[in-house]
Amino acid sequence: MSSKDNSISIDPASEQMLESAASQELELAWDRYQAMLPQCGYGQLGLCCKICVMGPCRIDPFGQGPQKGICGATADIIAARNLARMIAGGAAAHSDHGRDVAHTLLTAASDPNCDYKVIDEKKIRALAEEFGIATEGKSKEELAKAVAEMSFAEFGQQHGELKFAQRAPDDQKKRWREHRVMPRGIDREIVEIMHRTHMGVDNDPKNIILQGIRAALADGWGGSMIATELSDVLFGRPNPLKSMVNLGVMKADEVNILVHGHEPTLSEMLVAASQDPEMIKLAESKGAKGITLAGICCTANEILMRHGIAIAGNFLQQELALSTGAVDAMIVDVQCVMPALGELAKCFHTKLISTSPKAKFPFAEHIEFDESKALDIAKQIIITAIENFPKRKGKNVCIPDIRENMVAGFTAESVFEFLGGRYRPSYRPLNEGIITGRLRGAAAIVGCNNPKIKHDYGHVTMTKELLANDVLVVTTGCTAIADAKAGLLDPGEALQYCGKGLQEICRAVGIPPVLHLGSCVDISRILVVLCNVVSQGGLGASIADLPAAGAAPEWMSEKAVAIGFYVVASGVYTVLGQPLPVQGAEGLTKFLCQDIEDIFGGKFAFESDPVEAAHMMLDHIDRKRSELKLAPVLYPVPYAPKEVAEAAVAV
Amino acid sequence: MKGSIYVELSKCLSCHSCELACALEHSESKELAKAIYEDPAPVARVRVEAVEGAAIPLQCRHCEDAPCVTICPCEAIEKLGPEQAVIIHEDKCIGCKFCIAVCPFGVVSLRSDGKVALKCDLCLGRTEEGLEPACVSACPSGALRFLSAEELSKQKRQAAAKREYQAAQSGKEQAKEEQT
Numbered sequence: 001m002s003s004k005d006n007s008i009s010i011d012p013a014s015e016q017m018l019e020s021a022a023s024q025e026l027e028l029a030w031d032r033y034q035a036m037l038p039q040c041g042y043g044q045l046g047l048c049c050k051i052c053v054m055g056p057c058r059i060d061p062f063g064q065g066p067q068k069g070i071c072g073a074t075a076d077i078i079a080a081r082n083l084a085r086m087i088a089g090g091a092a093a094h095s096d097h098g099r100d101v102a103h104t105l106l107t108a109a110s111d112p113n114c115d116y117k118v119i120d121e122k123k124i125r126a127l128a129e130e131f132g133i134a135t136e137g138k139s140k141e142e143l144a145k146a147v148a149e150m151s152f153a154e155f156g157q158q159h160g161e162l163k164f165a166q167r168a169p170d171d172q173k174k175r176w177r178e179h180r181v182m183p184r185g186i187d188r189e190i191v192e193i194m195h196r197t198h199m200g201v202d203n204d205p206k207n208i209i210l211q212g213i214r215a216a217l218a219d220g221w222g223g224s225m226i227a228t229e230l231s232d233v234l235f236g237r238p239n240p241l242k243s244m245v246n247l248g249v250m251k252a253d254e255v256n257i258l259v260h261g262h263e264p265t266l267s268e269m270l271v272a273a274s275q276d277p278e279m280i281k282l283a284e285s286k287g288a289k290g291i292t293l294a295g296i297c298c299t300a301n302e303i304l305m306r307h308g309i310a311i312a313g314n315f316l317q318q319e320l321a322l323s324t325g326a327v328d329a330m331i332v333d334v335q336c337v338m339p340a341l342g343e344l345a346k347c348f349h350t351k352l353i354s355t356s357p358k359a360k361f362p363f364a365e366h367i368e369f370d371e372s373k374a375l376d377i378a379k380q381i382i383i384t385a386i387e388n389f390p391k392r393k394g395k396n397v398c399i400p401d402i403r404e405n406m407v408a409g410f411t412a413e414s415v416f417e418f419l420g421g422r423y424r425p426s427y428r429p430l431n432e433g434i435i436t437g438r439l440r441g442a443a444a445i446v447g448c449n450n451p452k453i454k455h456d457y458g459h460v461t462m463t464k465e466l467l468a469n470d471v472l473v474v475t476t477g478c479t480a481i482a483d484a485k486a487g488l489l490d491p492g493e494a495l496q497y498c499g500k501g502l503q504e505i506c507r508a509v510g511i512p513p514v515l516h517l518g519s520c521v522d523i524s525r526i527l528v529v530l531c532n533v534v535s536q537g538g539l540g541a542s543i544a545d546l547p548a549a550g551a552a553p554e555w556m557s558e559k560a561v562a563i564g565f566y567v568v569a570s571g572v573y574t575v576l577g578q579p580l581p582v583q584g585a586e587g588l589t590k591f592l593c594q595d596i597e598d599i600f601g602g603k604f605a606f607e608s609d610p611v612e613a614a615h616m617m618l619d620h621i622d623r624k625r626s627e628l629k630l631a632p633v634l635y636p637v638p639y640a641p642k643e644v645a646e647a648a649v650a651v
Numbered sequence: 652m653k654g655s656i657y658v659e660l661s662k663c664l665s666c667h668s669c670e671l672a673c674a675l676e677h678s679e680s681k682e683l684a685k686a687i688y689e690d691p692a693p694v695a696r697v698r699v700e701a702v703e704g705a706a707i708p709l710q711c712r713h714c715e716d717a718p719c720v721t722i723c724p725c726e727a728i729e730k731l732g733p734e735q736a737v738i739i740h741e742d743k744c745i746g747c748k749f750c751i752a753v754c755p756f757g758v759v760s761l762r763s764d765g766k767v768a769l770k771c772d773l774c775l776g777r778t779e780e781g782l783e784p785a786c787v788s789a790c791p792s793g794a795l796r797f798l799s800a801e802e803l804s805k806q807k808r809q810a811a812a813k814r815e816y817q818a819a820q821s822g823k824e825q826a827k828e829e830q831t
Contacts, residue, residue, distance in 0.1 A: 038789050041671040041683050058667065061687035062674040063763075064695060065667070583684040 009455035011485050013247045013402035014313070017320040020398050026347060028319045029338065033451040045584025046079035052199040061584045071199060079585035080205035081197040083561070084212040086581075088193040090562030091215045093335055094521050095155070095186045095223025096358075097263055101230045102151040104265050107371050108234060109144035115269060115374040118144040119236045127229060131163060144233060151226050157185030164229075165221040168527075169534045171542030172570055175600055176217065181210055181569065183218035190215050205588050213569045213600075220566030225524035231264050231302065238305035238409040238518065245484040247317065248403035249310035250326050254292045255283045255389045257382065258312055258321055261333035262519065264302035266355055266369050267295065269378035270331065271307050279379065283386045287393075291382070296321060297336050298477055298519035305409050305518050313485075314456070314478035315556075316449035322350055325397045329385035333369070334359045336448070336557065349391040353381060406489035408480070408516035412528035415515060427536035429509055430472075434547060435538050437634040438501035440470040441621035442533075444526050444567075445479045447552030447560050450578060456482040458553030458577050458610045463488055465614035467513050469637045470499035471621065474529065477520040478554070488514045500635040523563055527570060540628055544571030544601025547624040549617035553577035553610050564604065571601035573620040575613045579606035615639055652778040653734045654799045656771075656787060658708050662794035663699070665706035670695040672789030673710075676774055691763045696771040697786050698758075708795060710786070711758045711771035713737045719750035719759060719770075727768075734800060736773040744768055 008030055009015050021028055042048040047059040049069050057069035059078060068074055073081070108116035118124060121140045128135050128143040131150050135143060154162055162183045165173070176182040183189050193215050196202035202211070232238075250256045257274060259267045273279060274293040283291050294312040295303060303309040312321050315336055321327060322344050329351045330341065342363030345352040354361050355369040355377075367381055433439040443466050449455055459482035463473055467488075475483055487493040491512035495503055498513045506513050517525045530543045539546055550572045552560050561580065568574050582588045583606075597603040607613040622641040625633075633641060671683075678686035678693035686693055697710035713730075717737050720728045727743035728750060730736075739750075744767045751759045751768065759770045774784035782788065783797045798806070 038668075038672065040666065040668055040791070041675070042667070044683060045687070060667075060670070061683075062671075062695060063692050064674075065670070579684065584687060586688070 007454065009316075010457045010460060011246070011317075011455060011482075013400040013485070014317055014320055014455055016400040016402070017247065017317075017323050017398075021320065021323040024323070024347070026319075026323055026344060027340070028323075029316060029340070030451050032340070042584075044581060046082055046581035046588075047075055047584040049073060049078040049082065051081060051197065054199075059584065073203065075585040076205040076587040077203050077208075079582045079588050080208040083580060083582055083588075084193045084197050084208050084215075086558045086561040087212040087216050087565055088190045089558035090560065091186075091219035091223065092190050093559050094219045094227065094562065095190070097334070097521055098186075098223040098225075098227035098230070099152070099155055100263055100265060101227050101234065102148050104371050105144055105230045105234055106148035106152070109141045109148060111372070114372070115272075116234055116265075116371070118233060120233050123229070123237055124233045127233065147233070148230070151230060154222055154226065155186045156188075158188060159184050162186070162218060162222045164225040164524075165217065167531055168221065168570065169531060169542055171544065171601075176569070179210060179599055181214040181217060183214050183222055186218045186222045189218040205585070206591055209588070209591065213565050216562045216565035217569055219562045220524060220527055220570065224521040225527070227521040228518070228524045232411070235264055235268050235302075235306050237413060238411050239414055240407055241308045241409045242405065242407055243304055243308040244310040244403045245313075245406050245481060245489075246403045247312055247321060247324060247400050249292070249294050249312055250321075250324065250399050251289070251292050252326060252397055252399055253289045255286075255288045255290070255328050255386050256326050257291065257293050257385045258296055258327050258330045259293065259299050259303070259332075260296040260318055260330055261337055261356075261359075262298045262302075262335040262521075263333050263356075264299065264306075264519075265371060265374070266331070266333055266378070267299045267303045268306075269374045270381065271303050271309060273375060273378035273382045276379065276382075279382050279386065282383065283389065286386055286389050288386070288389050291386070296330075298521070299333065301408075301477065301480060301516075301519040301522070305516075305522075308409075310403075311481055311484065314449055314481035316451065316455050319344055322348065324399050325350070325395055326392070326399050328388045328392060329353055329381070331355060331381055331385075332359070332361065332364070335559070337361065349388060349395060351384060351388050353384065355381070404485050404487055404490065405493075406484040406516070407491055407512055408484070408489060410474075410511075410515040410517050412517075412525045412532060415511070415529060427532050429505070431533060431536045431538050433472075433501075433505045435630055437631045438470070438505055439472055440499075440501070440618070440633050440637065441547030441549070441625065442472045442474065443548065443617055443621075444474050444476075444523070444550045444572075445483075445553065446476050446520065446523055446526075446550070446563065447555035447577075448478050448557055449482075450554045450556040453554050453577060453608065456485065456554075458608075459483060460486040460488065462551060462553050462610035462614045463514060464497050465611050465639070466617065467494070467497045467502060468499055469614075469618055469639050470501040470633060470635065471618070472502060472505070473514045474517055474526055475514055476517050476522050476526070479552075480516045480518075482554075483514050484516065489516055499637050501633065520559060520563070523567070527566075530570070530572075542571055542601060545624065545628060546571075547621040547628070547630070548572060549620050550574040551576070551613060551617060553613060568596065568602035568604055569600045573597075573602055573605070573617070575605045575607055575616055577608050577610070577613065580604065652781055652783075652797075654778075654797045654802070655713055655734065656710060656773070656784060657796050657798055657803060659794050659796065660705065660707065662792045663706045663708055664792050664794075665699055665701070666791065667699055668789045668791060669697045669708055669786035669795060670699060672785040673697045673771075676777070676785035677769075694760065694762060694769050696758070696760070696769060708786075709756055709758055711737060711773075712756060713771075713773060718753040718755070722749045722753050724749065736775060737770075738772045738775070739768055739770060741767045
């Protein structure tokens with residue numbers, strides 16, 4: 001906990017692997033981070049521009065050197081253009097994932113021989129109705145085909161408004177229309193960022209950021225939401241289930257196959273193939289006791305949510321997992337896959353297998369995935385892994401004997417059923433909990449890992465601080481995995497960290513205090529939850545009115561930037577553990593951390609200490625509670641609301 | 652830690668990281684995001700000068716017989732010892748700019764408020780703790796190095812010896828080839 005100790009991770013399994021990797025002289029992200037220090041100050045402050053080759057240009061933040069680029073761009077313009085391009089990268093990644101899922105759904109609906117099926121009929125009917133498709137007398141395949149085609153159209157749409165954006169509360173939609181950030185088409189908004197940030201186009205920092213916001217909204221209320229909703233149709237809506245997490249889910253005497261990346265299409269088929277009796281028999285014939293499939297990052301969250309497949313680790317554990325020497329094959333698709341993996345795999349018998357035509361890696365074997373032959377290819381991959389198993393014999397294998405129980409599989413719908421109890425599905429108990437002050441509010445903690453902060457420390461410390469202060473926490477992505485490893489997704493274990501009010505709510509409704517809502521595209525589920533809370537009533541008419549806050553304590557990727565912007569523009573106060581690279585641009589920083597609140601109701605704050613950041617979130621929650629004139633929190637909490645604390649001192 | 656800063660010119664990529672690290676080291680907060688808004692603004696004492704397409708990082712040479720020390724009318728500039736820093740005592744400096752006029756390298760400047768002369772102090776606080784000066788540890792390409800005169804000449808001798816040895820070897824081989 002203290003800043004004095006030299007540990008790199010708060011996770012004992014990771015610490016054990018770090019020691020083992022050090023003794024084997026394996027090079028990991030943390031070593032490369034140390035070698036990179038000190039990192040470039042211009043880059044950190046957002047003051048370098050290499051958009052055209054009159055440059056590269058850089059602004060001297062101390063004022064001695066140049067204050068403008070060759071084209072005349074100021075610090076604010078340069079930082080805004082760079083930041084908007086980060087949003088474009090993030091929105092593109094999430095949305096292209098959504099596009100791939102739509103493609104799979106179309107294939108499943110059109111081709112009866114396809115290995116994918118339209119699973120969730122209730123959901124496809126609901127979506128079709130939402131899209132204005134006449135559903136009567138139509139099969140689920142016909143509806144799926146129509147929904148898939150209409151989803152495709154959302155990407156290429158040139159004018160109008162995105163369909164899922166209509167789900168937002170009226171207040172949000174009014175603000176978006178008024179400030180001309182209501183997304184028109186997903187691809188269009190990303191393209192327009194690239195146009196506007198080209199040399200000599202948009203040179204008003206605020207105007208540049210507004211287009212960034214439009215693309216970010218097209219991600220959250222478009223590409224990501226399409227990915228989530230259509231994945232539910234294809235693979236089934238998740239329901240709460242039990243599973244295990246951490247490196248110790250791998251087994252020394254079984255074939256260990258890790259999936260890593262983001263899209264559920266391939267991993268779903270690998271789940272099916274790995275459970276095929278023929279495959280298990282083949283594994284046994286090679287001397288293995290069975291096949292263990294586990295995941296890293298968000299593809300892991302996808303198959304955890306729907307099948308209870310165990311999770312091996314989060315982002316910074318991808319190299320640690322390989323360092324065990326126990327991985328027979330790591331199968332990767334897209335996003336957050338380190339290019340370092342291939343070279344590391346070569347130190348062991350491990351095969352690194354890339355599968356996406358979009359993502360090839362050094363020293364990886366490429367087995368290209370094709371949805372029309374999905375199960376066959378998945379089997380081919382599993383066979384490759386099984387045949388690699390005997391090569392592990394006699395090699396040094398070190399799997400930390402550490403794993404944790406967890407409950408995952410929550411969605412906007414299943415939270416709904418849970419909160420209302422079995423007979424009365426409703427968000428009422430959640431809203432009532434907040435209104436009466438049993439719950440102080442709700443928080444979403446999401447994001448990555450980053451070697452700049454002790455592994456998992458930001459996620460787990462912030463979660464515990466919020467739980468202790470009676471805040472219900474929802475989580476996705478690598479935060480969810482961090483919290484799960486710390487026992488916070490195990491209802492029995494997690495309650496001890498909660499304040500009295502939160503304990504009462506969790507016991508009454510039968511939910512854990514930290515709800516795992518899925519992968520990073522599933523942050524769209526959090527948006528739907530927020531809409532549902534608003535429409536349930538009693539907590540204002542806007543997401544911006546809610547006693548709620550968001551945070552990404554260990555973020556690192558462009559996707560996280562896009563998420564940050566769609567969440568802020570949807571009215572949520574959001575604290576980032578690492579600052580956005582804008583701090584050298586005074587005007588832009590003020591806009592993002594202050595003025596933007598007047599426009600959208602949400603704003604950014606930067607704070608690297610997770611306890612301090614949690615307190616900032618609590619201050620915001622308290623401010624919203626008092627604006628709503630809600631009753632004071634019911635029970636004493638360790639970080640008391642400010643007015644109460646001041647009153648106590650006065651007495 | 653005694654020594655001076657030497658530059659390997661072919662390695663300088665003109666990234667200006669040394670300037671940033673220097674200003675930061677001489678700031679109040681020593682936190683980049685805060686330091687850039689301090690008043691008076693922290694000043695870099697190393698500057699990367701451009702000459703005909705080449706980049707030349709320049710900072711105080713800490714001359715053993717320093718003209719700035721000689722000319723200073725109020726004994727504000729002090730040479731701490733052989734191979735040690737030449738430093739400016741800001742409380743004694745009257746801002747007369749004689750030091751700027753006599754410096755052969757142009758590496759003395761004025762603080763943003765104009766009241767005191769500023770120049771490289773070899774990061775005394777850091778070198779006392781056994782750390783390299785901030786500009787040296789910030790240099791990503793290893794163009795800046797902090798070495799004692801003896802270390803530098805030893806390295807140069809080694810390089811010269813290696814050259815001579817290789818020349819001698821290739822001479823021998825050539826002679827052999829000619830014999831056969």
